[in-house]
Amino acid sequence: MNLASIQAAESKLLLNTYERSPYLFVSGKGVFLEDETGAQFLDLLSGIGVSALGYGHPAVEQAIAQQSTRLLHTSNLFFHEGTANLALRLAEISGMDRVFFCNSGTEAWEAALKVARAHATKAREDGKRLGTKFLALEHSFHGRTMGSVATTHKEKYRLPFAPVMPDVEFVRFNDIADLRVKFSEDVCGICLEALQGEGGINPVSQEFFATARELCNSTGALLLVDEIQSGLGRTGKWFAYQHYGIQPDITTLAKPLAGGVPMGAMLCLERAASAITPGMHGTTFGGGPLACAVAIAVIDTMRNDNLLAHIEEVGGYFKSQLQTLKEQHESVVDVRGLGLMLGIELNSAELAKQVATQMMERRIIINRTSETVLRFLPPYVLEKKHVDMAIDALNDTLKANKELAGVAPAGEKVHG
Ligand SMILES: Cc1ncc(COP(=O)(O)O)c(C=O)c1O
Numbered sequence: 056m057n058l059a060s061i062q063a064a065e066s067k068l069l070l071n072t073y074e075r076s077p078y079l080f081v082s083g084k085g086v087f088l089e090d091e092t093g094a095q096f097l098d099l100l101s102g103i104g105v106s107a108l109g110y111g112h113p114a115v116e117q118a119i120a121q122q123s124t125r126l127l128h129t130s131n132l133f134f135h136e137g138t139a140n141l142a143l144r145l146a147e148i149s150g151m152d153r154v155f156f157c158n159s160g161t162e163a164w165e166a167a168l169k170v171a172r173a174h175a176t177k178a179r180e181d182g183k184r185l186g187t188k189f190l191a192l193e194h195s196f197h198g199r200t201m202g203s204v205a206t207t208h209k210e211k212y213r214l215p216f217a218p219v220m221p222d223v224e225f226v227r228f229n230d231i232a233d234l235r236v237k238f239s240e241d242v243c244g245i246c247l248e249a250l251q252g253e254g255g256i257n258p259v260s261q262e263f264f265a266t267a268r269e270l271c272n273s274t275g276a277l278l279l280v281d282e283i284q285s286g287l288g289r290t291g292k293w294f295a296y297q298h299y300g301i302q303p304d305i306t307t308l309a310k311p312l313a314g315g316v317p318m319g320a321m322l323c324l325e326r327a328a329s330a331i332t333p334g335m336h337g338t339t340f341g342g343g344p345l346a347c348a349v350a351i352a353v354i355d356t357m358r359n360d361n362l363l364a365h366i367e368e369v370g371g372y373f374k375s376q377l378q379t380l381k382e383q384h385e386s387v388v389d390v391r392g393l394g395l396m397l398g399i400e401l402n403s404a405e406l407a408k409q410v411a412t413q414m415m416e417r418r419i420i421i422n423r424t425s426e427t428v429l430r431f432l433p434p435y436v437l438e439k440k441h442v443d444m445a446i447d448a449l450n451d452t453l454k455a456n457k458e459l460a461g462v463a464p465a466g467e468k469v470h471g
Pocket residue numbers: 103159160161162164196197198199248252253281282283284285309310
């Protein structure tokens with residue numbers, strides 16, 4: 056099937072959830088994807104933050120090949136060799152005590168919400184006053200299932216499915232006074248992304264994060280930090296919360312964890328974990344032998360190849376080049392992010408849309424989020440020469456579309 060026939064068939068057969076760009080990718084190597092005509096695309100998005108080691112990485116290929124000849128699935132009724140080995144690594148890098156494995160980001164976040172509710176239920180049984188309410192942040196994104204979407208700020212994602220999980224209140228981003236006013240003993244958990252992804256690459260402030268931790272400590276509520284986009288090295292540390300020196304009670308991982316094989320994980324401290332007993336939560340596929348083997352290979356490769364330092368170096372270079380771009384173009388109003396989770400905010404949604412489209416036509420994959428933000432989530436193996444390619448193309452594209460700067464917002468791009 057060629058691109059046109061696939062498009063025609065999908066438009067009839069698939070649920071109408073995605074606005075796909077008209078490109079058909081068939082393979083990839085390193086930081087490049089190849090389409091059906093053999094054209095190479097520099098990928099600065101890595102499948103929305105997933106293909107962390109790039110494409111065709113030998114460690115990932117070998118882990119898949121080896122595990123596929125041994126065992127793909129056992130269910131969680133039995134043991135296999137991968138789970139404990141992977142959990143050990145995750146506990147080491149996160150400072151957490153226990154892990155629950157699942158298959159996607161939203162499932163990891165659902166597990167986080169359920170643990171927080173179960174923890175509060177147990178606290179009440181023990182005679183403490185802890186309610187059922189969650190505080191989440193404006194511009195947050197935590198996923199699409201009924202609990203995750205209830206803690207996701209954008210109404211477009213939430214309202215058509217009402218009633219979603221009740222008892223969620225949104226706090227203005229980085230507004231400590233608003234957080235303090237909305238926090239009480241009714242709250243079982245505060246939810247945040249240390250560095251918001253879909254919301255437009257927005258870092259929470261040190262003071263806001265510290266206040267959230269302090270408020271949770273004051274009542275026994277839990278601090279839930281979603282690292283599905285920012286976690287596992289993307290920001291130059293294993294977890295974005297480590298930049299703040301603040302340990303959450305619960306964190307979640309998914310996207311890059313198994314290098315492209317679907318996998319999620321909820322990690323928590325013992326005080327949160329102790330609320331869960333057998334049968335309260337579970338999954339058929341979560342933590343299967345294949346996903347575990349690949350995730351172990353991803354983490355070991357990151358350690359052996361010193362990728363955190365590489366991310367910091369190349370990410371720092373990328374950010375400095377984006378800052379130079381900002382000095383050259385009035386339409387660039389802000390440069391944000393850490394490591395290889397970066398964004399530039401433009402002063403026009405129409406300009407952002409055009410730049411993203413035209414970068415794609417120039418065979419460089421970037422993404423627009425939150426209307427005006429161009430987002431970069433490249434594979435961790437990106438090199439400075441790739442950054443230079445991207446900056447040259449961005450410079451040209453921003454120049455070529457100067458007339459769009461400052462124009463009213465364009466239609467919203469649906470999050471994939
Ligand atoms: C911070 C964050 N949380 C949760 C999710 C949901 O993950 P998934 O699409 O794997 O369900 C995403 C996806 O973009 C995300 O960025």
